Amino acid sequence: MTQQQEIMPVAIEDKMKESYLNYSLSVIISRALPDVRDGLKPVHRRILYATKDLGLSPDKPHKKSARIVGEVLGKYHPHGDAAVYNAMVRMAQNFSQRYKLIDGHGNFGSIDGDSAAAMRYTEARLAPLSEDILSDIKKNTVEFIDNFDGSLQEPTVLPSRLPNLLINGSNGIAVGMSTDIPPHNLTEVISGLNYLLENEDCNLEELMKLISGPDFPTGGKIIGDDEIKKAYRTGKGRIILRAKTKIEKKGRNTQRIVVTEIPYQLRKAKLIEEMADNVKKGKVDNVSDIRDESDRDGLRIVIDLKSKANSNIILNRLYKYTSLQTSYRINMLALVNQRPEVMNLKTILQHFLNFRREVITKRTEFELNKAQERKHILIGLKKAIDNLDQVIAIIRKSRYPRTAKTNLQKELKVTERQAEAILNMKLQRLVSLEIKKITDEVAELKEKIDYLNSILNKKDVMNSLIKEELNEVQEEYGDNRKTEIIADESKAELDESDLIKDEDIVISFSHRKYLKRTNDLSNVRSGKRDYVTHVFTGTTRDDLLFFTNTGQVHILKTHQIPEHHGLSTGDPLNNYLKLPIDEEIVDIILLNNEVKERYITITTEQGLVKKTVGKEYETTVSSIKAINLNEDDQVIGIEVTDGEQNLLLGTKQGQTIHFNESSVSDTGRNTKGSKGISLSEGDKVISFDATKEDDYVIALDPQGKGKRTKISEYKLQNRNGKGLQTLSSDDYELTQIITATKDETLLCITENGALKELPISKITDTKRVGRMYSQLKLENEKLEKLIKLPKLENND
Structure with missing residues (x-):
């Protein structure tokens, strides 16, 4: 009778989560991150092991790289050949590795970025340094596991005699994490290890006196040591590199x-x-x-x-x-017992020393067993020689070899292994010189066994051996630093006065987001099917502030915009700024000395008004926050004000409020502001302007109907009120309310992107609550936005 299997329902999100975590762990352990012990990822470890298995030691001839790659793929690494070859190429490049692990012959790429020749053309073998990484691998020093198909065994780690993780560094991207460990100088790292061996309780500052910082194969300079110290303390930092x-x-x-x-x-x-x-x-x-x-x-x-x-x-x-000057991110992340861990300098050094103790312990146990077994055999041979006549008699009377072995064990009181050795002993060992050799070797083995036991049982002997082996590596491969560490006189920030030639400029920005810099206002012109919407006159020392609906400000130095000739339309803004996809530019302000002394005033859709002194927007970073927004709120308008200006807010349902900005207290950037208007349910602010005495208030709806009214009809009120109605009927919902003088022009933008000019002088003049009249001819589309155009001398 077949037993039915029970089917258990599983939520798909739980199954996906479990599968993704398993995949992540696989990538982290089997591909992307190095092991803290030998500093190698699996592919590099397999390349070195396979190369050694092929007998390609530094003193042997090179073999085709394709032969090595094939060995790695066929036996240990079932992935693409390109991945294996690229990893091997990097191990052979003296500009990628501080200390090469592969000795390449042929074209292995260049610092220009040239690729290596195909693997069928290049040859390779182990570099001398790799011999020390693979040293003692045949002495049970590391664990071996089945390869991908179970047909062979491969090492889980190599018994490295040198701190490869630090001296060659590592970088890689796993799932949800990455590692960036810079290379270091071998002499310095070994000095640090020796000091830690003798002073286990030493602090990081003491180690940093011996390990001064990363040492890159291409040399160059590191600016300052503050970030180096931070990275060594926390495992994370960012250093400045300079040619x-x-x-x-x-x-x-x-x-x-x-x-x-x-x-x-x-x-x-x-x-x-x-x-x-x-x-x-x-x-x-x-x-x-x-x-x-x-x-x-x-x-x-x-x-x-x-x-x-x-x-x-x-x-x-x-x-x-x-x-020529760039930054290098440090994130000292590596696998510790198959788990990713960010470590400081001392922790990495301590893990390596612990690993060396483990390797030396296993190697010593292996050598101790061999020595004890050898001594055991020699004692048996000595016993046989001392009782030679008896041995001969036992052998002669025995009919079969196995009988002789049994009789020797019984009558001579020897073990099975000793009896086998006696039977295999050659007659030449019976001469007196050979007998003396056996006696001397037994004495030597006893001395060796005592020493091996002392390694296992005495910490100082173990530490002395570790130090001795480290010093041998240092003597063999140690060299001087290549990268210079210089004082950070300016904290990695260059003096702008050294960089910028101070000159007068004109900056223009168009509806289609083209940015242009000229030296004359007469060179500003609208492009074909485009309109200039902003014009600024300033100097190369000013900043452009791009305010977005999310409350962010993106800063562009004006001197970073190259000068364009008169007929040019400029460059797309995304050549200079990479705005997030969810951000839209609300307005642009030129931050010059005058604006720094005035206020930058912001209004949001929910009716909040906030003003901040312009100096607060001085910064060396590329993006800052201008306002703290409530949930579902966004910035709709920006104005530069002098502290005494009148402000006008307009809403979608046609309410307006006109008040003096002195009622709004100035605050820092990281604040929300004050309530400007009290909104009815479902209403929102759509317009914000600083007004002048000769302004008109223009209101337009999505169908192109509108009117203009003198600003004097909008009396000043206290902020945070309901305001005044600007519509004659509740049936209207407005696209925008904007203030302008009679000689100005509006750019009207439809939902389909059509652009239409509308002079203020042609808009019907009515009372504040007068009727709306048709101002634009729209064909099956709605008016979406209004922009007040600047006055240009040349507008083709």
């Missing part, structure tokens, strides 16, 4: 900047292209030529300067605008 440069005299009044070392993981060709692009855009001036003079003797990028150019200013601009 190594020098100034050379070229002629009587000319100089050149020569780059000799570049930041880690930066492609030389990309850097040159980046510098040339910034020269072309005008961000870096007085450069006559950039060329690559690198050769076998080393890297050399030459930047020729124009006559009498200030090399220090230009160099600072290059640091500011190009990857």
Whole structure:
């Protein structure tokens, strides 16, 4: 009788969660993160082990890379060959690895970003350093597990004699986490390990005196040590890397900047292209030529300067605008007992020392067992030689070998292994010289066994051995630092006065989000099927503030916008700012010295009004918060005010309130503001303006009906009231209320994106609660937005 299986219902979200967690754990352990003990990910570990298995030691000839990749794929790593080859290539690159693990022969790529040749063309073998990573692997020092198909065994970790995680670093992206461990100098790291061995209770500051910071294979400079110390304390930080440069005299009044070392993981060709692009855009001036003079003797990028150019200013601009200065994120995350863990410097060093103790313990136990077994055999042979006549007699009277072995065990009082050795003993061992060798070897083995036992039982002996082996590695592979750590005189922020040429500029912004910089207002013009909506006159030291509906402000330095010729329409805004998809620009303000002394006043859809002194928007970051918004609220308007201006708020249902801004207290950026108008249910604020005496209030609805009314009809009230009605009927809902003078023009935007100009002078003049009249001819579409156009001298 077949027993029915019970079917258990499972929620799909629970099953998906379980499957995703299993996948995440698999990626974290089997691919993306290194082990804290040997500093290797599985693919790198398998490459080294397979290469050793092929007998490709540093003293043997190279073999085709394809042969090694095939060995790895077929035996241990059932993934793509490209992934394995790319990993092997990186292990052979002296600009990627601080200490190479693979000795490559042929084209293994370049610092320019060139790819390696195909695996059928290149050859490889183990680098000398890898011998120390694989050392003692045959002495039961590490655990072996079944490979992917159960046909072979592979190591879970390599018994590394050197701290590979720190000296070569690691980077990788797992599911929900990533690691970025920078490479370090071997001599410094071993000095730190030795100090920790002798001073287990030492603090991080003491270790940092020995390990001064990361040491990258491409050299360069690290600016300041504050972030290094932070990363060593917490496991996380961000350091500033800078290329190594020098100034050379070229002629009587000319100089050149020569780059000799570049930041880690930066492609030389990309850097040159980046510098040339910034020269072309005008961000870096007085450069006559950039060329690559690198050769076998080393890297050399030459930047020729124009006559009498200030090399220090230009160099600072290059640091500011190009990857000649960049940042490197540190996140010291690695696997500890198959679990990801972010560790500080001391913890990583301690894990390595614990691992060395574990490896040496297992190796010592292996060697102890071998020595004891050998001693046991030799004692048996010595006993046989001392009783040679008896042994011969026993063997002669025995009919079969197994009988002889049994008789020897019984009559000579030896073990089975000793009896086998006696039977296998050659006659030449009976000479007196051989007998002495056996006696001497027994004495040596006794001494060796005593020493091995002392390693296992005495901590100081174990520590001394660890230190001795570390010093051997240091003597063999230790070298001087390549990366220089220099003082952070400006806390990694360059002096803007060194970077910016102070000059008057005109910035324009269009409806279709094109940004343009010129030196003359007459060069501002609308593009084809586009309109200029904002024009600012200022200097290259000012900032543009882009306020969005979510309450964020995105900052763009005006000097970062290259100068355009008169006929140009400019560049798309997304060339400069990458706005989140859920943010829309509400308004733009030029932050100059005048605005810094005035107020930036913000209104929200729920009727809140907040003003903050302009100085609060001075910042070196690219984005800041301008206002704290309630849930379901958004910013609808921005004005620059002087503290005594009158403000007008208009709502969708046609209510308006006109009050003086002095009733609104100024607050910091990170606040909500005060109530400007009391809204009826379902109503919302759609318009906000600072008014002038000669303004008109223009109201338009989605059907294109509207009117204009003198601002004088909107008497001043106290804020937070219901306000005054601006419609003659409750049937209307407005698109927008806007203030403008009679000689200004509105840009009307429909829901389909059509653009129509509407001069204020042509709008019907009525009383505040007068009727609405048709102002625009709309065909099966609605009016969506109004923008007050700036006055331009040339508007084609």
